Amino acid sequence: MNTYAPVQPGPAETKSTSWRSFLFPLAIALSVGLDYFDNSAFSFFIGEIAGGIGAPPDELIWSSSAYAVASVLGILQHQWWVERLGNRNYIGLCLLLCAAGSLACTLSDSPLELAMARALQGYVMGPMLGACRILLQLGFAPVRRAGAVRIFLLMILLCSALAPLAGGYLVAAFGWRAIFFCTMFAGLLVAVLVLLVVPASGRVPAHEREQPPLWPYVGAALALAALQIVLQQLRYTPFSESPGLEALTLAGLLMLGGFIWHQWRHPHPLLRLQGLKEATFRTGLILYALYYFISNALGYLVSRLLQVGLDYPVQNAGQLVGMTSLASLGAAVIYFRYSGRLARKKWLFVPGFLLAAGISGWLASMPPDVSMSWLLLPLTLRGLLLLFVALPVANLAYQSFTTDLYPHSYRIKNIVKQVAYSLSTATIIVVEQHRLVFHQTVLAANVSPGNPALREFLAPLTQHFVQAGYSVSAANALAMAEVETLITHQANFMGFLDGFMLLAALSVGAALFALWQRRIH
Template identity: 25%
Template sequence: MNAPAAPTPAPMQGRALALGTLALSLATFMNVLDTSIANVSLPAIAGDLGVSPDQGTWVITSFGVANAISVPLTGWLTQRFGAVRLFTASVLLFVLASWLCGLAPSLELLIAFRVLQGLVAGPMIPLSQTLLLSSYPRSRAGSALAMWSITTLVAPVVGPLLGGWITDNISWPWIFYINVPVGLVAAVITWVLYRDRETPTRRLPIDTVGLGLLVLWVGALQVMLDKGKELDWFHSGQIVALAVVSLIGFAVFLVWELTEKHPIVDLRLFARRNFALGAVTLAVGYGLFFGNVVLLPLWLQQYMGYTATAAGMALAPVGILAILLSPLVGRSVGRMDPRWLATTAFVLFAVVLWMRANFTPQADQWSILLPTIVQGAAVAFFFIPLMSITLSGLGPERIPAASGLSNFVRITAGAFGTSIATTMWSDRAAMHHAHLVEHLTPADPVAMEALGRLTAQGLTQQQALEYLNRMVDLQAYTRAVDDIFLASALLFLALVGMVWLAQRPAPSAPKPADGGGAH
């Protein structure tokens, strides 16, 4: 039975408004923090659990895929249970999943708990926006979202720093345990302040078949990407089976969703030119961005001798220009052609990745920091204009479904980008290693001279050969990471052409509800 329509609650004031904003921001901060805090801790997690760093990336991709799958359910869950109850439950379950992640004694259990964490995290960010906007007068909605955006931009900056410091000075489980007090405070304050402002509920049918197919094909594809290198790709029956399941599952999913009366995701939105181009461009760009964000600290820690803290310091400056420029971009997107703003982002990303493509084993800290600082400007120009293009021309009744679908595509692309980047890095490194050792033969005078100098310093023949192999590994993995950076730069330039295929949104186009999109 449908609940009677509830009147729109009056805006909050004074202390209640300040506490409500704080609680919602804390929950958002905690959620976004968990997308980046584990990046610099992967080598420590992998070493402690006795797995390779490549397998350790599952800690990131499992969260991303589960989070992406749960995002389209937010609308149905909100109407079924109410925004306040759902948000509070989501935060409390996130706290529980975080605690379980810290306790996990094996990679398998850690991945299982990260999946749980990703699933329950889905409604948190969209509902934090919903509750925040209901707390402020309509005239102050822009200011409220600007403050919310700062939270989502600060968290990725703090994440690597905090994750690195915790890993080096305490232990990696504490990158998850710190969510417990933060989440409990956010949940208690939210429930106390908002429980009398609950949204109306009603029973709606849910597309269980569509949801099952979504989980099936996305999950199969992600496992295939994560385990492909380990199982030698299509020489493995398991990888072939996963590919077939993913392909057939995707085909059936398309047919089902296009014919279902209440689809889990409204694929008909892709018939709209701006939505299709905006969502795909945003997804590809985010996949490239996130894959490289994961790759950089792996290279720094495994081959450049950086500690987790130092690697976090190398990633943190991305937030400086992002925080300073995002409000400016937010104010400009309604007046300027967002295609020009997005083009600025793509060109800046290409410049950043070209700078990184020139890294050598002798790269100093400033040459590593400078591209990260510039990348902050690219991030500021990236999310808001593309969301404006994606949502342009849609009526208010379709905005939630469109925002949910574009977020699903983007977050999934981030997980896929991580798997593809790390797999390509290993493959290119193996190729470079093979080319480099071709010259290390008894007939090569340079190799023999280097070997002679090492043995003259007191190393045994075996120790000298192992030292040379480590030097070759350093060169091979550095050249490989440069290859990934260069390819990513070229792909960002290709996105410039794609975004200009979209139509310019009208000045009255809906403002993006993604708040900067750092999530």
């Protein structure tokens, strides 16, 4: 059922209607921009947030997982809510609840409290990209749609760049809670704008509403929760050595398979999967998943490299990443003007994946004393990946869909995005922890009394502590503590480089797949 109607003012249009139609696409763009700002800020400042609640950064993987699971559940119920509230009230309510979730985040003092607050935000903001993009596609007449979509995409790029830039100032000046205060006030303001300017659409009479059964929704929730628990536990237990994880994985996959089978056959499903019959769409989903995995992992590793590996202050790291990301705005304008002249979009997204491989390889080769000038180029190029991969694929993946099938297919794509983000974060954290232990073991093996290089390093350091007034034994202990700190720092740095190497290999594989496939040209 198509519950969207294009906005077409009549001849008696008033000035009020005129300014509303002007602000309508801006309100939609700001709504999804807030989603990208929130996610980018949480990922970039995860170390500061973890320190604020007294937990190591890897403990916040529960918050990311809770957000992802709740997002998928929210996406599944998106149409259900729209039919009862309408698009305007649904988006406005989601923004208000997002503000409430941000307030809960500022009041969190433990990983569990933060995970619960992020789950609320995930449920209401996870569907936001799909809700807004579907409204742009089906709620605008074709003559106005192109301009609205451009505002939409530029806002995504702008807010993604502002998250580290503005967040760096906020965290340095006021602490990590300031990030969530910022999203809280922004959510309230954008909600008011949406309720004022977005036209009423989408709501249907009670007797025409679809009534999908509840049990598949519960099954999907349990399946996703089971698989997320498995991802968490891989930090501590190898999969092959834990029958419990194997059984939980099997149970999750069976429940997920049952959900997909039910949705495929049911006349009124939560999610229509018929779009998967299109080979072009299936290929597009694979390319999307690869892009979202690589892009999210790259952003996380860049943040960790700058703040932990290279010891950049949080404000400086935010400035560097934010300012280099702003270059994508100019590139987007060029893309909008000239991309239509390129008939074969494959020659954009294949080089896009190779660009990701080049960025990752560049960062993987950085020495520990690298200067900022050597970071500018890869960080600037990172902002172009959306233009090289996601937009060309989007232009082709949905071309064959009817008005009724487009919303469901876009929701599928949004689910793929959330799952890829969660899997990416979990994978990189697991790899980072394993490589950290490996490098610490290798480096610690060289810390022995018989190592002449260690004795040469410890002698002046011990003498420094003796001159500061410590006894010889205390000075020796302090000197060894400095060595252990140095080993941990070096192991962290080398672990980040290993993560970039993994992304470089994955990006090359993605480029080869993109070159090999024949469905999207």
